[in-house]
Amino acid sequence: MTTQNITTLIEVSRQYGKDKSFVIAGGGNTSYKDATHIWIKASGAALETIDENGFVCLSREKLKIVSTKTYAQDATQREAEVKADLTNAIVSSGNNRPSVETSMHEIIDYPFVVHTHPTRVNAVMCANNAKKTCTDLFGDQALFIPYTDPGYILFKKVLTEIANYTSKYSKAPQIIFLENHGIFVAGETTDEINGLYSTIMEKIDHQIRGDQLNASQQDLKSVLIDQVQNLHPGFKDFVAIGKSSQLISHFMKDSTSFQKANTAFTPDDIVYCKAYYLFLPACNTDQELVASAQERIDAYYKSYGYLPKVLALEGKGIVGVEENTKSTLNVLEVYSNILLISQLTENFGGPKFMNKEQIEFIDNWEVENYRRKMAKS
Ligand SMILES: [Zn+2]
Structure with missing residues (x-):
């Protein structure tokens, strides 16, 4: 295990995990990958307090099967088959189950990925003009994925859209917006991810007009x-x-x-x-x-x-x-x-x-x- 990178992964996870404007009730997940392995937040673990034991390590070679295999048509059976392939790719010990979004992290072609459900991002993602706002504010800088049932179907959709984007711009997308869900931000370093998140929040903030009602309870x-x-x-x-x-x-x-x-x-x-x-x-x-x-x-x-x-x-x-x-x-x-x-x-x-x-x-x-x-x- 590349210890420094795992330490960095833990730091960035806690940083976003304790910020309520990014992560609500333990949602969101983070990952780090090298050439052979991916470390991803375990399902049910809280980013805010996560340590090394809160991550699951999987073989990237074994995860690749999820992109290519033909699964059952029936949703329940299909998700069970995918889950079995995910489990089969685990190399770390313990009973931790990898996040349901593991395959999605795997296909994002950057070492660090921070997936969150920020309130302000979802103000755009859960609005009638989600796609148009995304195009107006971020243009070619981001990939917008219309709402798709989570799990395998969403994964396949993202896989196709990443491939299209990459062939069009000769570069994998670093910002992926998911309608009625949240955002994936990826980078070579966590500094790069922090920079992208700041830019995104600033651009959205500029569009928010008028005073907000007091939310203190x-x-x-x-x-x-x-x-x-x-x-x-x-x-x-x-x-x-x-x-x-x-x-x-x-x-x-x-x-x-x-x-x-x-x-x-x-x-x-x-x-x-x-x-x-x-x-x-x-x-x-x-x-x-x-x-x-x-x-x-x-x-x-x-x-x-x-x-x-x-x-x-x-x-x-x-x-x-x-x-x-x-x-x-x-x-x-x-x-x-x-x-x-x-x-x-x-x-x-x-x-x-x-x-x-x-x-x-x-x-x-x-x-x-x-x-x-x-x-x-
Ligand atoms: Zn999510």
């Missing part, structure tokens, strides 16, 4: 928090935490304002918060509010087959409900970021959420379920 009190266990049998032993802020109030004002915050922008949003958020209209008494919430949560459960993680209280704020305090705070963090992004998308043509088919693909994806499980522990 206060604790929210509600009978729904005190009585969360009574709202649905599935909430037994669950933790509910409520928050309010100027930004939250803007979206929770009424059911019309909530339309711009009622579903997911990215696959990661679904991993942590599920894809649909439940609006609860204001009631005259606490008793009525509890009864109305019980009814609406039950209807939600019947229609989606799972319980809501985000309750949107009209005129009040938001309540996250999850298994433990850590996972509930993750839900609130990710959902609050959806609100920030939604507000910022107004500079780029307004919010563009994931559609029903895209959401269903994620809901059925085993790899994401594994990530969800790891994030809770």
Whole structure:
């Protein structure tokens, strides 16, 4: 192992990992590769605190098979086959599973790769004018990938687009934007990556007009928090935490304002918060509010087959409900970021959420379920 490069990889991972404007709830991943091996963040590891044990080392020779092999048509079977090939390429010891985005890191032709989901980048990536904004701001400097189901299909799409870009410009792309997802930035050194990230953020910042609503949060009190266990049998032993802020109030004002915050922008949003958020209209008494919430949560459960993680209280704020305090705070963090992004998308043509088919693909994806499980522990 090239120790200095791994130390550099750990440093750059922590640097971006602890910056909430780049990495929310442990999302994102980083890698370093030499001629024969690639070191990539393990699935479920947090960039912020990562050390050498948080990376998986794989053989690049063995990973190449993913680019050329013909896999099953059926999505579940195909992803299982790809996963088996990834596992087969692991050379490090331990039970760490490589990031689901490993094959994508492998085909980016630079030693260092830092993949993140920055709020400001996603303000562009989750907006109606994503592609146009990208072309206007970055021209030939960046590759834009329209939304594609994650996993193998996205990998193949990126593989083709990188090849096209490289033959056109005689140089592999260093900036790859993924619609409704985030960004990959690659370089010979991490200094080069830092420079590119700064330029990207500056260019996006220049397009953001007007004052932003205050996003600093206060604790929210509600009978729904005190009585969360009574709202649905599935909430037994669950933790509910409520928050309010100027930004939250803007979206929770009424059911019309909530339309711009009622579903997911990215696959990661679904991993942590599920894809649909439940609006609860204001009631005259606490008793009525509890009864109305019980009814609406039950209807939600019947229609989606799972319980809501985000309750949107009209005129009040938001309540996250999850298994433990850590996972509930993750839900609130990710959902609050959806609100920030939604507000910022107004500079780029307004919010563009994931559609029903895209959401269903994620809901059925085993790899994401594994990530969800790891994030809770
Ligand atoms: Zn990602």
